[in-house]
Amino acid sequence: MPLEPFAQSETLTFGVELELQLVSLSDFDLAAASPDLLHLLNRKPFPGNVTPEITESMIEINSSVHSRYGPLLAQLQEIRDTLVAGADRLNIGMCGGGTHPFQHWSERKIFEKPRFQELSSLYGYLAKQFTVFGQHVHIGCASGDDALFLLHSLSRYIPHFIALSASSPYVQGHDSLFESARLNSVFAFPMSGRAPFLLNWREFNEVFFAKMERTGIIRSMKDFYWDIRPKPEYGTIELRVCDTPLTVERAAALAAYLQALCRHLLERREAAPAEDDYLVYNYNRFQACRFGLDGMVTLPKTYQNVLLRDDILATLKLMEPHAEALESTAALRHLRQAVHGGSDATWLRSQYSDEGSPEGMVHAAIRRFRGE
Amino acid sequence: MPDLLTILTNLSWPVAITLAWLAGEFGQRLTGLPRISFYGLVGFVLASTQLGALPPPDAGPILALADVAFGLILFELGYRINVRWFATNPWLAVSGLAEALGTFAAVYFTAVALGTQQLTALMLASLAMSTSPATVVRIVNEQRSSGQVTERVLHLSAFNSLLAVFAFNLVLGFWIFHTANNLTSAVLDTVVRLLLSVVLGAVFGVVVPAMLRQLGNMAHDATVLFAIAIILLVSITFTSGLSAVAAALAFGLMARHRRVAFSQAQRNFGVLGELLTVLLFVYAASSLDWRKVAAGGVLALAVVGVRLVVKTLGVTVFARLSGITWRKGALTGLALTPVSVFVILLLEHARQRGVVMLDELRAMAAVTMLLEVFGPIIIQRALIWAREAPEQNHAA
Numbered sequence: 001m002p003l004e005p006f007a008q009s010e011t012l013t014f015g016v017e018l019e020l021q022l023v024s025l026s027d028f029d030l031a032a033a034s035p036d037l038l039h040l041l042n043r044k045p046f047p048g049n050v051t052p053e054i055t056e057s058m059i060e061i062n063s064s065v066h067s068r069y070g071p072l073l074a075q076l077q078e079i080r081d082t083l084v085a086g087a088d089r090l091n092i093g094m095c096g097g098g099t100h101p102f103q104h105w106s107e108r109k110i111f112e113k114p115r116f117q118e119l120s121s122l123y124g125y126l127a128k129q130f131t132v133f134g135q136h137v138h139i140g141c142a143s144g145d146d147a148l149f150l151l152h153s154l155s156r157y158i159p160h161f162i163a164l165s166a167s168s169p170y171v172q173g174h175d176s177l178f179e180s181a182r183l184n185s186v187f188a189f190p191m192s193g194r195a196p197f198l199l200n201w202r203e204f205n206e207v208f209f210a211k212m213e214r215t216g217i218i219r220s221m222k223d224f225y226w227d228i229r230p231k232p233e234y235g236t237i238e239l240r241v242c243d244t245p246l247t248v249e250r251a252a253a254l255a256a257y258l259q260a261l262c263r264h265l266l267e268r269r270e271a272a273p274a275e276d277d278y279l280v281y282n283y284n285r286f287q288a289c290r291f292g293l294d295g296m297v298t299l300p301k302t303y304q305n306v307l308l309r310d311d312i313l314a315t316l317k318l319m320e321p322h323a324e325a326l327e328s329t330a331a332l333r334h335l336r337q338a339v340h341g342g343s344d345a346t347w348l349r350s351q352y353s354d355e356g357s358p359e360g361m362v363h364a365a366i367r368r369f370r371g372e
Numbered sequence: 373m374p375d376l377l378t379i380l381t382n383l384s385w386p387v388a389i390t391l392a393w394l395a396g397e398f399g400q401r402l403t404g405l406p407r408i409s410f411y412g413l414v415g416f417v418l419a420s421t422q423l424g425a426l427p428p429p430d431a432g433p434i435l436a437l438a439d440v441a442f443g444l445i446l447f448e449l450g451y452r453i454n455v456r457w458f459a460t461n462p463w464l465a466v467s468g469l470a471e472a473l474g475t476f477a478a479v480y481f482t483a484v485a486l487g488t489q490q491l492t493a494l495m496l497a498s499l500a501m502s503t504s505p506a507t508v509v510r511i512v513n514e515q516r517s518s519g520q521v522t523e524r525v526l527h528l529s530a531f532n533s534l535l536a537v538f539a540f541n542l543v544l545g546f547w548i549f550h551t552a553n554n555l556t557s558a559v560l561d562t563v564v565r566l567l568l569s570v571v572l573g574a575v576f577g578v579v580v581p582a583m584l585r586q587l588g589n590m591a592h593d594a595t596v597l598f599a600i601a602i603i604l605l606v607s608i609t610f611t612s613g614l615s616a617v618a619a620a621l622a623f624g625l626m627a628r629h630r631r632v633a634f635s636q637a638q639r640n641f642g643v644l645g646e647l648l649t650v651l652l653f654v655y656a657a658s659s660l661d662w663r664k665v666a667a668g669g670v671l672a673l674a675v676v677g678v679r680l681v682v683k684t685l686g687v688t689v690f691a692r693l694s695g696i697t698w699r700k701g702a703l704t705g706l707a708l709t710p711v712s713v714f715v716i717l718l719l720e721h722a723r724q725r726g727v728v729m730l731d732e733l734r735a736m737a738a739v740t741m742l743l744e745v746f747g748p749i750i751i752q753r754a755l756i757w758a759r760e761a762p763e764q765n766h767a768a
Contacts, residue, residue, distance in 0.1 A: 024518065025454050025457075026451065026452040026453075026454070026628070027452075031518045032518045032519060032760070033518065033519065033520075035519065035759070036519055036520040036696060036700070039696070039697060040695045040696075086695075088460045088461070089460065089461045089694070089695040090461075090520060090523070090695055090696075091454055091457045091461070091523050091527075356585055
């Protein structure tokens with residue numbers, strides 16, 4: 001079955017999805033709390049949308065479709081407040097962050113349960129590590145061709161979003177030394193990575209997708225774990241590299257940055273995207289994951305080496321007129337402060353050393369999510 | 373060379389623990405029922421008054437070990453209690469008060485109606501309020517359950533146990549001072565003792581985490597230091613006549629709020645906790661005399677029934693208001709059924725203080741025996757029906 005036709009949506013409208021951690025307030029480990037929380041939330045109308053995830057210790061929320069940063073931020077804050085009030089009534093902690101810093105439960109299960117051991121021997125450590133939490137941003141596109149153009153033009157900016165959202169330094173109780181260790185878990189899956197370099201929607205759909213479908217490996221777009229992928233039924237492209245930030249304010253700012261970038265790219269004043277842009281892609285991506293804002297990236301068109309922090313600041317400056325047009329200058333200001341003040345990952349590390357334990361760090365992340 | 377009888381007597385406890393552990397492991401594997409139910413059964417069967425394999429319970433080292441085992445469990449329970457939750461969700465506190473006070477009243481009137489003396493009925497009623505923290509913590513850990521029923525059973529069990537300790541000591545105070553006609557000092561004595569116990573536990577809760585911080589590398593050292601601290605705390609409370617229950621709970625609560633790593637690997641206090649749990653449940657059941665259990669008869673059954681109904685109702689009525697479904701509310705109430713170790717240790721220590729009233733409380737012995745075996749099964753089922761225990765744990 002070929003993909004459905006690319007739905008038309010209003011250009012530059014946007015929406016945010018966030019995967020959030022549900023944490024026990026006793027030991028700060030992940031807690032299977034989503035059924036109870038969803039029951040409570042379903043009693044009243046919810047701003048936006050909330051859905052369960054396969055793991056009961058995860059909850060996914062998404063905003064409505066917006067065209068402006070202000071209403072998006074307001075809605076995300078309203079969602080946050082509703083969630084927090086519900087979680088308080090049920091003694092559940094809720095926080096952002098791309099990984100939970102320690103997950104003894106999975107270790108214990110593997111240690112004690114023969115059946116889990118079989119599963120784990122099939123998937124190896126992937127199975128153990130795949131409980132990760134991301135932010136997805138959708139951008140509305142007028143056509144499939146526009147979507148593919150944006151998708152490939154954005155490849156140069158992927159490291160920006162990785163570094164600005166990075167909030168997963170700890171994995172399985174240890175400092176991974178990565179700013180975003182979460183992406184390593186995603187990248188390990190076979191259908192992850194980048195989309196093939198195609199700029200024509202018909203060719204993408206009728207040739208590439210049709211062939212892939214015949215191989216039997218994939219059945220729908222959902223089987224691709226690409227960093228950015230088209231979502232034809234919504235008429236959007238979906239950026240998937242961001243860790244869930246520790247605050248919804250950061251999440252909204254990241255979405256606004258992406259919106260401004262897309263407005264800029266759609267003016268088509270930059271050099272057109274090319275397959276060769278991807279020569280530096282994986283290495284830049286690694287630099288962003290590993291070193292965050294301090295990573296060194298190689299620009300795809302000039303092969304110039306620049307500090308990611310400088311590249312982001314320069315791009316933020318370039319985006320100012322677009323942000324003005326889109327009423328999102330406050331979002332860019334937020335990100336500029338983040339570039340100077342350090343990422344969420346840096347903040348988490350400092351909490352670890354202040355609080356003296358990973359539990360203390362999770363507790364701090366819970367307070368930060370609440371806006372305390 | 374010591375004679376054979378001495379050798380056998382000396383061996384009785386190690387053998388009993390081995391048997392109980394084996395029964396627990398095989399029983400759990402074959403039936404999917406909780407291990408502690410089997411520990412209790414073995415302890416009861418081997419008790420001095422039944423098969424006579426175990427010596428009669430006394431204030432010896434086994435009672436001290438049982439106290440430490442219970443202290444460890446109470447500490448862990450305290451560590452899992454979020455006091456602030458009762459404030460952010462006042463309906464939870466209301467349901468806790470309703471089920472505990474409701475149980476007190478219902479059991480008291482039932483006992484009096486069945487011809488029990490007033491003071492005995494009061495004592496029975498105060499003991500019946502409590503939900504065995506040991507059983508709750510044990511089953512929650514064994515099932516690795518998580519969810520609202522789990523959380524609420526833990527919180528309500530801590531709450532009603534404290535209420536029970538308070539009420540029991542109050543009644544005990546009356547009992548002791550009744551002869552001296554000094555009731556005010558009974559109340560005062562109880563309140564002061566409990567407060568002192570809480571303060572002592574809280575001091576431990578500040579000092580021990582501070583020491584751990586100094587040591588650094590908490591993941592490795594936490595379990596041992598906490599265990600040692602609890603042994604110390606329990607011993608201090610008993611030599612000074614304070615409440616080990618209140619102190620150990622307060623210790624756990626305080627340590628929790630100091631946010632010191634007490635990681636999941638150390639749930640149940642690891643191997644030490646596992647071992648002492650076997651001993652605790654065997655000991656508790658071995659102190660029960662089948663004659664008293666049998667004599668408890670009708671009253672015991674009535675108390676078990678009334679308690680089950682009132683606790684379930686008390687929690688269910690406020691379920692929606694406190695943010696959960698009727699179903700989960702009812703299951704929470706049901707899961708509050710277990711009585712065991714807690715009551716036995718309270719009685720045993722009352723006996724050590726020279727209060728001979730075990731005979732008059734034989735109904736409680738029967739209640740305890742019934743629920744020592746069935747309590748764990750009921751709470752295990754409640755957690756499974758609430759879908760809070762992972763599927764593969766049911767009979768694995």
